[in-house]
Amino acid sequence: MSDPDDALVLGFPEYPEQARALAQALELECAIAEVHRFPDSESLVRLPPALPSRVVVCRSLDRPNDKLVELALTAATARSMGVQTLTLVAPYLCYMRQDKAFHPGEAVSQMIIGRQLADQFDEVITVDPHLHRTPHLQQAVPAARTVALTSAPLIGEFIAGRFQAPLVLGPDGESEQWARAVAQSCGCAYGVAQKHRQGDRDVEVALPHVELAGRQVVLVDDIASTGRTLARAAEQVLAQGAADVQAVVVHALFVDDAMDHLRRAGVSAVWSTDSIRHPSNAIALAPLLAPALRPAQARVAR
Ligand code: R5P
Numbered sequence: 001m002s003d004p005d006d007a008l009v010l011g012f013p014e015y016p017e018q019a020r021a022l023a024q025a026l027e028l029e030c031a032i033a034e035v036h037r038f039p040d041s042e043s044l045v046r047l048p049p050a051l052p053s054r055v056v057v058c059r060s061l062d063r064p065n066d067k068l069v070e071l072a073l074t075a076a077t078a079r080s081m082g083v084q085t086l087t088l089v090a091p092y093l094c095y096m097r098q099d100k101a102f103h104p105g106e107a108v109s110q111m112i113i114g115r116q117l118a119d120q121f122d123e124v125i126t127v128d129p130h131l132h133r134t135p136h137l138q139q140a141v142p143a144a145r146t147v148a149l150t151s152a153p154l155i156g157e158f159i160a161g162r163f164q165a166p167l168v169l170g171p172d173g174e175s176e177q178w179a180r181a182v183a184q185s186c187g188c189a190y191g192v193a194q195k196h197r198q199g200d201r202d203v204e205v206a207l208p209h210v211e212l213a214g215r216q217v218v219l220v221d222d223i224a225s226t227g228r229t230l231a232r233a234a235e236q237v238l239a240q241g242a243a244d245v246q247a248v249v250v251h252a253l254f255v256d257d258a259m260d261h262l263r264r265a266g267v268s269a270v271w272s273t274d275s276i277r278h279p280s281n282a283i284a285l286a287p288l289l290a291p292a293l294r295p296a297q298a299r300v301a302r
Pocket of ligand 1: 172174175200203221222223224225226227228229230
């Protein structure tokens with residue numbers, strides 16, 4: 001062990017810049033864990049040979065299944081090396097959408113994965129978790145300390161700097177909390193559409209009654225995965241005569257053909273926070289995340 005009063009930010013190979021930016025904002029050292037995937041897909045995780053008493057693991061949990069196993073290996077290894085306070089900074093927190101059993105026998109992933117992370121980490125810090133029916137992150141992730149930050153002010157600032165009096169539009173009811181907060185932050189009008197999803201890629205969107213002719217519309221949502229929600233909203237917006245439609249999302253999952261699909265639907269540009277590494281990243285989260293860690297420099301009692 002090195003100086004026990006030190007702390008270290010531990011990043012992972014697929015998300016190193018964000019870990020380094022966080023470490024820099026906190027004036028801490030940063031190390032990147034080594035991850036080897038064996039031919040049969042098992043993971044080997046190798047941490048630095050010595051760790052301080054506090055380690056901040058910075059890893060976003062998009063495409064999460066391997067990462068969850070690797071976090072379990074990381075946490076157990078760090079504890080065995082004497083780490084006392086283990087913080088997880090996961091700007092995108094996975095498995096938060098499945099918050100109830102919609103059919104008998106269905107796993108309530110939010111509670112199960114949340115419990116697993118709380119067992120491994122003293123603190124869990126994230127950004128705009130998809131908590132729809134669960135009011136507080138602590139209920140989903142019962143760790144000693146949880147922090148759910150919102151990127152809405154940063155997104156609002158981004159929109160204010162790039163657009164002139166656009167209409168902010170949330171593409172479904174669940175996006176209302178983000179659309180409203182972003183619109184308040186940039187001083188724009190906002191509206192919220194309604195969505196009916198019949199399948200992963202089968203979505204219908206009905207717009208609110210707002211005059212769209214000639215307007216600049218910015219779609220705002222927390223998550224974009226297949227891009228179908230944004231695409232269906234964009235098509236409707238353009239059909240009603242909007243001059244331009246762009247999209248800003250917090251978590252840029254953008255699986256498979258999502259970006260092509262959005263372009264074909266007429267979305268002229270897509271922007272995102274760097275909660276998930278993606279070419280659309282335009283809003284850095286380190287300035288938001290760092291202050292949430294500072295009060296926790298003191299160790300969490302276990
Ligand atoms: C769900 O309610 C979320 O807010 C997003 O609207 C949803 O995850 C987007 O999914 P997709 O891009 O696959 O339509």
